[in-house]
Amino acid sequence: MVTFKEEKWNGLGVGNLLVSANGTVHASPPYLPIRAFGRFDGYKISNPCDGLICLYTFTRIINLVNPATTSRRRLPDPRPDGGVSHPILIGIGRENSACPRYKLVWFFESYDKGMCNTTRCMVFALDSNTWRNVDPPHDCRVHYDHPLIHLEGVMYCFAHSRWDLKLLAFDLHTETSQSFSITPDIGVSYFDKLIMRLLNHRLCIFKSFVDKDDLVLKIWGLDMNKRSWEVMYSIDLSCLPPEFKESRISPIETIHNYVIISN
Template identity: 30%
Template structure:
């Protein structure tokens, strides 16, 4: 009976103090290496094991290492993201995520929403010029809506007075991360002349810490091709911009919040704009040029 009681008490002790036993058997560095290999769904559950595990999983360094390991060990998490408008009167967008497991995330967004180019650390940013935008984590279903920018208020004013304008500009929102502070930043960059504003362009950045938009000065002196989606890479957002002789690649550093011309795009201006696009290939910024029935990079 004593052995059985002793044996049962050991089993109970292991169940009640599992994290303590694991901590005694393995150093914390080894535990971190194991956790890095787990999917997001498991990490969310293991945050409740102990305060030490919760602190580790929520740390920025761990998130960055886990993201790198996932990219190295598997293909893209999201292969296809179609947007569908709900017909049941709930006024919500439905996002179907195609990966190893197909899932659907419902969001409080309006009809006509678009997705910023690519994803940033697994986060997607959906926007519409007439309604509040939203950032979503498809893996967990978490999402956060942020308020209208000054640009969107101008678009709403134009929508209410269509007789004053021949067309409605449709700028594209950029979304990226300051790689030094880890802060995520939505960015509007648009041609000022469409709204009767001075300067060539106007730039607005959203600050999640203050939940407010703010202007960035100075904005670039080169008009952008605002129908081409900005692309995020390595802490910067990139646009194609007009030049006197050549098309330019314009870069915005999300840490210093400054613009500079990255390079002159290697193609003739007179063939631009509708035959070109920007994208990321092997962690490099690329521009594609469509020539008749062929497409070259």
């Protein structure tokens, strides 16, 4: 587990927290604070890929951190010539399970002259240490309040078109994107009511709240080949303690045939 805290010099402190099987907690000495991150920079943290995480701000301060080795790498500014690019969303992934080539994907809204209010995309390859522009999604706009998720060489995020909610899939090898409509059977119309997770090595979505009129939580899994969704788990929430029914809920992991739920 990786922990973060603000230091007194407006730096961001990063440390490791190890939890053993018997519940014993071991805290490692913290790294030196990341001075480049100020208190008001509004930093964001990407989902991990093979233990690597990305810390970044809308001012394009981007750090790649490996908590296992306590190493940190500052990445070059994607747009050194300036330009407004906010909001932004960055994720890290690997091209495929056999290839150790890592890439970062950066989605952002451009307000440059002639490109006002359009979604753009850039890709950073760690081996070449360079950013480059790639074709952005054409039929939808990225939703920036949920992190990118990596699975088998593809980066996933929520997106929206004029008519419906979508899931955007960006292939790290071909550097192209495609979108999938989110099943209307899930029963939500806004992204703040949805959560995306990897469960049992499959991309899943589900409602983030307990519906008092329907106490069965359905977890939907994506079938990439069929471009469709199917119910992977149906969980009866009526047996949960009352406090679970009054707050957001989130399945976070699967162990054998059990689903671990957190609130």
